[in-house]
Amino acid sequence: MFLPGMVARVRPVMVELAIFGCLIIPASAASGQQKPPDLTQMSIEDLLNVEVTTASKKEQKLSQTAAAVYVITAEDIARSGLTSIPEVLRLAPGVDVARINSSTWAITIRGFNSEFSNKLLVMIDGRTIYSPNFSGVIWNVEDLPLDDVERIEVIRGPGAAVWGANAVNGVINIITKSADETQGGLITAQAGNYDQGLGTMRYGTRLGGAAVRFSSKYSERGPLAGESGSSSNHDRWDLQRIGFRADWSPSAANGFTFEGDLYESNADFTDYTFSLTPPYNGIINRPWYFSGGSVLARWRHVTDGGSQITGQAFYDRNHEGGLGDFGVTDNTLDLDFQQQAHLGSRHEVVWGLAARVVDEKTNPGAFLVWVPNNKDTKLFSGFAQDEITLAPQRLWLTLGSKIEHNDYTGIEAEPDVRLLWSPHPHHALWFAVSRSIRSPSSLEERTQSILGVLPAEAGLPSLLKSYGSAQFKSETALSYELGYRTQLTQKLFLDLAGFYTNYTRLVGGEVGTPSLVLNSVPPYVLLPINLVNGLQGHGAGAELAINYSLTDFWRLEGSYSWLRLETRANHLHPTATAALPDDLNPQHQFQIHSVLDLRRNVQFDPAAYFVDSLNAPPVIANFPAFKVPRYLRLDARLAWSPVERVELSVVGQNLLRPGQLEFLDVGFPVVSGEARRAFYGKVAWRF
Numbered sequence: 004m005f006l007p008g009m010v011a012r013v014r015p016v017m018v019e020l021a022i023f024g025c026l027i028i029p030a031s032a033a034s035g036q037q038k039p040p041d042l043t044q045m046s047i048e049d050l051l052n053v054e055v056t057t058a059s060k061k062e063q064k065l066s067q068t069a070a071a072v073y074v075i076t077a078e079d080i081a082r083s084g085l086t087s088i089p090e091v092l093r094l095a096p097g098v099d100v101a102r103i104n105s106s107t108w109a110i111t112i113r114g115f116n117s118e119f120s121n122k123l124l125v126m127i128d129g130r131t132i133y134s135p136n137f138s139g140v141i142w143n144v145e146d147l148p149l150d151d152v153e154r155i156e157v158i159r160g161p162g163a164a165v166w167g168a169n170a171v172n173g174v175i176n177i178i179t180k181s182a183d184e185t186q187g188g189l190i191t192a193q194a195g196n197y198d199q200g201l202g203t204m205r206y207g208t209r210l211g212g213a214a215v216r217f218s219s220k221y222s223e224r225g226p227l228a229g230e231s232g233s234s235s236n237h238d239r240w241d242l243q244r245i246g247f248r249a250d251w252s253p254s255a256a257n258g259f260t261f262e263g264d265l266y267e268s269n270a271d272f273t274d275y276t277f278s279l280t281p282p283y284n285g286i287i288n289r290p291w292y293f294s295g296g297s298v299l300a301r302w303r304h305v306t307d308g309g310s311q312i313t314g315q316a317f318y319d320r321n322h323e324g325g326l327g328d329f330g331v332t333d334n335t336l337d338l339d340f341q342q343q344a345h346l347g348s349r350h351e352v353v354w355g356l357a358a359r360v361v362d363e364k365t366n367p368g369a370f371l372v373w374v375p376n377n378k379d380t381k382l383f384s385g386f387a388q389d390e391i392t393l394a395p396q397r398l399w400l401t402l403g404s405k406i407e408h409n410d411y412t413g414i415e416a417e418p419d420v421r422l423l424w425s426p427h428p429h430h431a432l433w434f435a436v437s438r439s440i441r442s443p444s445s446l447e448e449r450t451q452s453i454l455g456v457l458p459a460e461a462g463l464p465s466l467l468k469s470y471g472s473a474q475f476k477s478e479t480a481l482s483y484e485l486g487y488r489t490q491l492t493q494k495l496f497l498d499l500a501g502f503y504t505n506y507t508r509l510v511g512g513e514v515g516t517p518s519l520v521l522n523s524v525p526p527y528v529l530l531p532i533n534l535v536n537g538l539q540g541h542g543a544g545a546e547l548a549i550n551y552s553l554t555d556f557w558r559l560e561g562s563y564s565w566l567r568l569e570t571r572a573n574h575l576h577p578t579a580t581a582a583l584p585d586d587l588n589p590q591h592q593f594q595i596h597s598v599l600d601l602r603r604n605v606q607f608d609p610a611a612y613f614v615d616s617l618n619a620p621p622v623i624a625n626f627p628a629f630k631v632p633r634y635l636r637l638d639a640r641l642a643w644s645p646v647e648r649v650e651l652s653v654v655g656q657n658l659l660r661p662g663q664l665e666f667l668d669v670g671f672p673v674v675s676g677e678a679r680r681a682f683y684g685k686v687a688w689r690f
Contacts, residue, residue, distance in 0.1 A: 057156040057176040059388060059401070060165045061311075061343050061353050069401060069421035069433035071097070071159040071486055071500035073548060077180075080149050082598055082608045084640035084654035086198050086683075087222070088177065089142045091149065093612060094596070095157040096562030097500075097546040098173075099589060101614075101666035104676045105224045106143035106240035106270045109666045112159050112173030113502065114542050114568040114588045118668045122171035122441050122480075124162065128179055128262065129339075130299055130317045133169055135361050135380065136331050136373075138444040144268055144293045144321065145177075146242045148203045148220045150189055150687075153180040159546060160502060161482050163439035164403040164419030165353075167384055171439045171480050172504070172542075179262075182207055182214035182250045188690045195654075195683025199223050213251035220244045226271070227676025228662040236676030237288045242268040256305045263298035272325070273674040275455075277370065279464050279527050283456040286674055295321030310344040329368030335361045353403075354387040363445055370453040373445055380410045388419075399423045411443040412477045429490040441478040447471050447510060447534050454532060463519075465528040469512065476536050481505045494552040501545045509570060511537035511579035537579025540570030556600040563593040584669065589615035589633075604644040612636040617666065629667040635659060648689040656681045 054062045058070040065072060073095045085091045089108040093100045099116050101109045111120035119139025125132050127147070134141055155177050162174035186207040193201040200223040207216035223241040228234065246264035253259075269292050276287040299317040306312065316338050324330035341355035359382040365373040388403030404418035421435040450471045457465035486500040515531035544566040551559045568588050572579045596610040617631040637659050642652035657663055662677035 053154075055156050056178075057158055057174055058162070059353065059390070060341060060355070061351075066428075066431060066488060066490075067399075067423065067425065069399070069423040069435060069486075070162075071484065071498075071502075071546060073097075073157045073159070073498070075155040075157065077150075077153055080152060080155075082606065082640065082642075083596070083610065084608065084638060084652070084656070086149070086193070086201060088145050088147055088149070088152075088155075091155065092157070092175065093594070095155075095159075096548045096594075097159045097544075097564040097592075098157060099592070099614075102227070102676075102678050103666050103668055103673055104236055104238040104272065105227050106238065106268075107673060108142045109668060110140070110142065111588075112157075112175075113504070113544060114172065114566055114585075115583055116588055116666075117583050118673060119446075121169065121444075122478075123173050123175065124166055124170035125175045125177075126166075127177045128299065129176065129301075129315065130297065130319065131337070132319075134321075134333065135335075136333060136363055136365070136445050138169075138441075138446050141293070141321070141323070143240060143270060144242065144266055144295065146220065146222050146244060146266070146268075147177065147179070148205065148218050148244075148246075150191070150203060150205065151179050151185065151216075151218055151246075153178050153184070159500065160435070160484050161417075161419070161437035161439040161480065163417035164405050164437060165386055165388060167357075167386075167405050167407050167417065168382075168409065168415065168440050168442040168477070171441050171478075179248065181260075182216045182248045185216045186214065189687070190690075191685060191687040193683055193685040195681060197225050197656075197679050197681035198683050199225050201683075201685075210249075212253065213249050215247065215249040217245075217247050219246070228679055229676060236674065237273050238271050238676055240268070240270040242266060242293075258303040260301040260303075261299070263296065265296040266294065268293040273676075275674065277453055277456045277466075279456060279466065279523070279525055281458070283458050283464060289325055291323065291325040293321065293323045295319070308344075310342060312343075313339075313341045315339040315341075324366075325368070328366045329371070330366040332364040333361060335359065349392045351390040351392075352387065353390075354385070356385045358383050365445075372451050374449050374451060378445065378449070382410075383408045397425055407442075409442050411448060411475070415440050415442065415477060431488045433484075433486045433488075435482070435484040437482045437484075439480050439482065441480075443475045443477060445471075447475040448473055457530075463526055463528050465517075465530050466520075467530050467532060469532040469534060470515075471534050475510070475534060476508050478509050478536070479507045496550040498548040499545070500547075502543065504542045506538075506540045506542070506570070507573070508536035509538035509540060510534055510582050511572065511576065512582055513537055513576050513579045534582075535576050535579055537572055537576030538570045538581060539573045540568065540585075542566065542568040558598045559595065560598065561593070561595040563591075565591055584618070586618040587667075587669070589617060591615040606640070606642040608642075609637070609639040612638075614665070629669060631664050631667055634663050634665070636663065650685075650687045652685045652687075654683055654685070 053065050055065050055072055056062050058068045058072055075094050079094055080091050092098050099111050109116045109118055111123050115122050119137045121138035125140045132140055158174040162170035189205040191203045203220045205218040221243050226238045227236040229236045244266040248262040251259045272291050273286055273288050276285050297319040301315045304312045319335040322332040337359045339357040343353045345351050361380045364377045384407040386405035391400045393400055401421040407415045417439050419437045423433045425431045448471045452469045454467040454469055482504040484502045488498045490496050512532040513535045515533050518529045520527050520529050546564040548562045568585045570581050570585055592614050594612045599607045601607050613635050616633040638656045640654045642650055644650045657678055657680045661680050664677045667675050
């Protein structure tokens, strides 16, 4: 009851303040907060010295990291013109981002893409947002104010040795700015033909010895175009969010962070529906709603000997519901402790312990139920990692592993070995071997889901229904990676990574024994599809990122990625079929961004994205095959700052065609729409 009332009061206040801010800009722009530094003025060497924390749970320079790491900076986000976290992830090489409908995306790294990509771990400030019920991320509620984001660290490849299960093919950590970095005020207002309304408010101040900020955001999107050429996919969406953060350092040795947020979202979906009578398979429009919130507390301490200790606790609650009584509620409590210390001159050790408890509650729907409805799951883990200096400033060996105990499969080990050789400060060659797992979830263990209906042909209709199993084991991956990172000249930087991954015990569907159901009108044949560890396969690929500074005011950034993924039935389940077709992953992707300062206060930033075609065989007999043609997307942003703390911008997206289909999700019954050609205008005022 608290959240809807709070949001209802916040939204009109946001709109009024945004209008008020636009009216008083000319009179107030002469004082206030300075605009953040422009990263286009940084040299390539400065960018390489940016410190990242996600790869090894400690701060280290990007140039000295033995992993395929890419950092999306706050300046990258601002100059892209993109308006949401999922869209911003397009900026990273090797990340496959595909819009399904107005509020839903399929996002993955190195294959297995779907609405809920289960081999990708995503965090916000080290807090996992992986859904235990659906084995993935519910992207439509992760609509953070982009001006609060400091950077997004993207790890392509395994991160299980420090982050644990589900960090199989990649890790994404969205890191927000500290309250110290966001002092003063910010108001933005934006409107367009697709992003129909977007406004943010933020204010930072000091209370006693602590820096605090309060922020809010309202977003509203119109529907995508219908896949079959209709004017609407009936999938409009809106979200309201309020949040706070406080940072307090009572001494040089201690620091505290407290942050939290509340959100509420409403969306329309076009879904597939099934019936035992003609026409058997159709579509339905329905509303869907989401609400939730989280709170996080973190303590950082530096001992007299230089050891760094971190303790963190967070609580997260999210709820979603839709047609009929269907609903899902997750309550997560997570505790984490970590220590980083030097042992002698050659060993830098990081170790930690963690515990997580998840309370899952569900109400059954017409096509998806959990049996039983409610369950509590627990996860306990510990990890240790030792970075050994074999030759000072030249050669490092990193050994580590995470040991976990989960309620589904018991104890799991995820070891990792990494070697980094830097013969010159501007050159680094690295190699890694990693074992990672994707642990089972409620989706595999206790769900029953209707997949479709086969029409009756001189007989009874057949109902396809999937069944989870308590015997499901963890999916496993053994990955080999090789990378080379170099600053060839003062203006040119290259980052190349190649990989090969062998997958075993992948989830698949195996047809069970048909049965006749007579206590139904009409009677039907039940065709059970049992979820089993029935597949194996491999993935191979390469990713290249380039950064080239032509002049002090013009920079080009580009990337290319190639992926080949193949799966097949294993010997234990020779008739198993893939839950997700291999060809739902583009084999080729590339992008190029031009970051140009036309004048001191004028920016022009065009970008092009190419994505290869997607193909999928029929999900069931008599259903059509799916195909998404390859496409080239062109965006452009033009921004002007008439005075120091005011920016006006116009953005065009998908400029080459009126609509573009990006994905068809065969794993979940959501009807895809076509991303529209879109335009919007925006004003931002800092004070």
